[in-house]
Amino acid sequence: MTVLTILRHPQEVIGKRWREDQPPEQTRVLSLARDALCFIAATGQYYPFEDFQKGLHSAPVVQTRDDDFPELKERLSRTEAFFTQLLDDPDSAGEEKLIQVILDTLRFISATGQYEAFSQYLEHLEAEGPPHVVAAFDTMQEAQAWLDHHPAPPRFASILIGNDYHAVMYDRETNFRRLPRARSISYYLVDLEEKGAPVATASFANHEEAEAWLKAQPTPARRAWVKIGSELYLAAYHPHFNHRALYPLSLADGYRDGE
Known part of the structure; x- marks a missing residue:
């Protein structure tokens, strides 16, 4: 194998x-x-x-x-x-x-x-939380520096850069190291949709209000649906990194069966 x-x-x-x-x-x-x-x-x-x-x-x-x-x-x-x-x-x-x-x-x-x-x-x-990540960074520069100096990076795993999922790709024989964008969150949103129609637990007029609400919670749920304007978003939480993110359901577009 x-x-x-x-x-x-x-x-x-x-x-x-x-x-x-x-x-x-x-x-x-x-x-x-x-x-x-x-x-x-x-x-x-x-x-x-x-x-x-x-x-x-x-x-x-x-x-x-x-x-x-x-x-x-x-x-x-x-x-x-x-x-x-x-x-x-x-x-x-x-x-x-x-x-x-x-x-x-x-x-x-x-x-x-x-x-x-x-x-x-x-x-x-x-808790059926968002896709598992091994690290979280604010910028691509920080993530790239981590990968470049890591003595033994993960072979293949997910990390967050800002609110975007990236894959850690590493081959120790060739020392190949890359951080391509990953589609993990899109597939996750599709899976959640298939388990039941999303129902918003809170509504906000704009992104700033939603982000302030999410940031103010001491311990958010791993996942919760909210509405910003007329669009559904998933409020996701990674407790190990205290990382909070809002993902539009539209990220699932194109990844559903038949699309």
């Missing part, structure tokens, strides 16, 4: 075992394994994870107290036990390598002490 697909194919193992009527514990372990794979991908940790699998351990180890994140540690332990048993299950014949990737993912999170980051990511998923 290539570095970009190594975390994608194991999702098939999880999907194959997902049942609508499955016990709650199975839902918990399968969903945690799914989210662990997505966490490594969303944070662009392909290379550190690949090195971890090879025993190179290039990712920094973070020490945590035994009483830090006990519930998450217990879930990781139960999930690891579940997939360890699958390795000996005759029904898993031919899936051993994919199951091992899942186990390596769980162990990578634990070995590198990423309990807080993973916990925050799970909260973000639960």
Whole structure:
């Protein structure tokens, strides 16, 4: 498997075992394994994870107290036990390598002490917040300086420059580094629309009023629909960076099915 697909194919193992009527514990372990794979991908940790699998351990180890994140540690332990048993299950014949990737993912999170980051990511998923970002900058110059001087940038992840999504593209063999515009927010707005017609929770005459309202909230919702003039906007919040943004629903134009 290539570095970009190594975390994608194991999702098939999880999907194959997902049942609508499955016990709650199975839902918990399968969903945690799914989210662990997505966490490594969303944070662009392909290379550190690949090195971890090879025993190179290039990712920094973070020490945590035994009483830090006990519930998450217990879930990781139960999930690891579940997939360890699958390795000996005759029904898993031919899936051993994919199951091992899942186990390596769980162990990578634990070995590198990423309990807080993973916990925050799970909260973000639960809240169905805007597309995950690993960094936020005010200007392209700041973002480019960060990328140029980063010793090991994310392989592929999203960042914010102002209120615009950009992709971090990095290849360590060639030292290729780019920050192209990304369409993450457009696809996200389409998904929200498909889940239900947007209903504004507040209305404003202009952008200045809406921005002042959003800025004044101590802890905004991860997402909320508002109306500015006659147009719908999504008020989005990234708590890790205390970043607040207003995205017009019109950004979804051209990305809906059939358009």
